[in-house]
Amino acid sequence: MSDSNSILIVGAGILGLSHAYAAARRGLKVRVFERTATPLGASVRNFGQALVTGQPPGEMLDLARASRSMWADWSRQAGFDLKRNGSYLFARTEAEEQLLDAFCQGRAQEYGYRAEWLGARDLGTLYGGQFKHHRAALHGLDDQQVYSREAIPALIEYLRNALGVVFHFSTLVRDVEPGVVHTTAGSFKGAQVIVCSGHDYQTLLAAPMAQLAPKICRLQMLRVRPQVALNLQHALLTGLSCVHYGAFADLPEAAAVQEEILRNSPHLDDHGIHLLISPTPYGDLIVGDSHEYGDDPSPFNGEQVDDWMLQLCEDTLGCRVQVVERWQGVYGAKGARPFSWLDVAPGLHAALMHTGVGMSIGPAMAEGNIARMLQEA
The missing domain is CATH 3.30.9.10 (D-Amino Acid Oxidase, subunit A, domain 2)
Structure with a gap:
């Protein structure tokens, strides 16, 4: 298949889903490829904490605050529970x-x-x-929490049913090149490819990822x-x-x-x-x-x-x-920055988190990545 108005995303964790949402809400056709039958990586193994209070001043705090409102929208639209009553950090000494x-x-x-x-x-x-x-x-007061094992599948269903995102589960992506992903279900073409493969630094784009010393x-x-x-x-x-x-x-x-x-x-x-x-x-x-x-x-x-x-x-x-x-x-x-956006080639990109705060900043981070990729003013 080929479509100049489509984006192909590798990975259905929170980064992949956040990029899918940012692209789909702009009217783009989105396909997401995930090697397992349901997401099993960091996004469903974690605490589900979307923390604002712990983020340092500057870019990370700004992203966490913007992501906070996005989580509120998603919980209403996708119908999953979101605790918005904050966190308690205890001083013991x-x-x-x-x-x-x-x-x-x-x-x-x-x-x-x-x-x-x-x-x-x-x-x-x-x-x-x-x-x-x-x-x-x-x-x-601004810290939030979801139960990841239920929130991530609910977000997938929302993206599929409300925004028309097409998901290919149990589909291994063997290789990527500008505008193309080669999978166990065949090859797919689109205007852009975004790799959100979590901690897998060897299957796809190993050489450019290695430069980050992850x-x-x-x-x-x-x-x-x-x-x-x-x-x-x-x-x-x-x-x-x-x-x-x-x-x-x-x-x-x-x-x-x-x-x-x-x-x-x-x-x-x-x-x-x-x-x-x-x-x-x-x-x-x-x-x-x-x-x-x-x-x-x-x-x-x-x-x-x-x-x-x-x-x-x-x-x-x-x-x-x-x-x-x-x-x-x-x-x-352990990257030089908390996260990275790699422009590997025209039509080929990668988004990586180098810390455990993907739930906290991932939604807004993806919004910025898609805006830059599409060269929005």
Whole structure:
């Protein structure tokens, strides 16, 4: 097939779907190719957190804010649940409390982060006092969350039924060239090809991708069931995340938090562990994660890593949990920038994420990529 008004997209994760939406809403004919029968990569293995509060000032914060409104539109149009009540980031130690306070008093006001400070009295009433053992908390009001295992399929159905996007699942793309994809279902031609192949840097466009010196990040993750009637409705983080997220990591007070981690819990730093907790619609919680970087993700999970995360989870929640599932997350990482757009040749492009924030910035990032590709004013 050939159509000068068509775009061919490789990959049905959040980046592929975001580019498909941006192109289809402009009236272009879009085809999406995915090697598996349903998306199984980073977009459905992750926490479903679309965080604004954690993004550093500048481009990343702007993209997260723009993506936030897009998620709201998508949830209404595609009919999936979107929690828009924000996240709680708990300070467990004095150093973490001082870092969060510095953020609230300075950067949050300077750059307009919508965040509320919760002191000891506020924590005494939050979830019936379940979290009163923490020193303080930051309520990130703009943070959102979806249940990825349901939101991604719902978004696919919306794109297919409402915007006419054609999906080719269980279809391996063997090779790409300007305006052409060669697949196990035949060759397809169009005006543009966009490769959104996640952490696969070898199957397609290996040479131009290698110039970015990318790595793969492997995560250990769990789904757990609280042993109390918690009914959690917010994403949860702790001060451990502050040394990982750009909104906090370069503040002077972050050094004391990092020193505290290295002094008291060096194993957390060694394995890149910082606790994230996301509630599912069914009362279970998605918990993680660890970070291990390399050229290939190891298939072997360390039980001790899971134990450390579970201990952090129980300490944060103030209750015991039962493990329901264990799995590996994986995403592309360690580029010079958080994301890349490669103009490989006229009619051939690639979009890559180099961090784990595709859900947070991917929708708006794709909007900008499509606008540039089409040379919109």
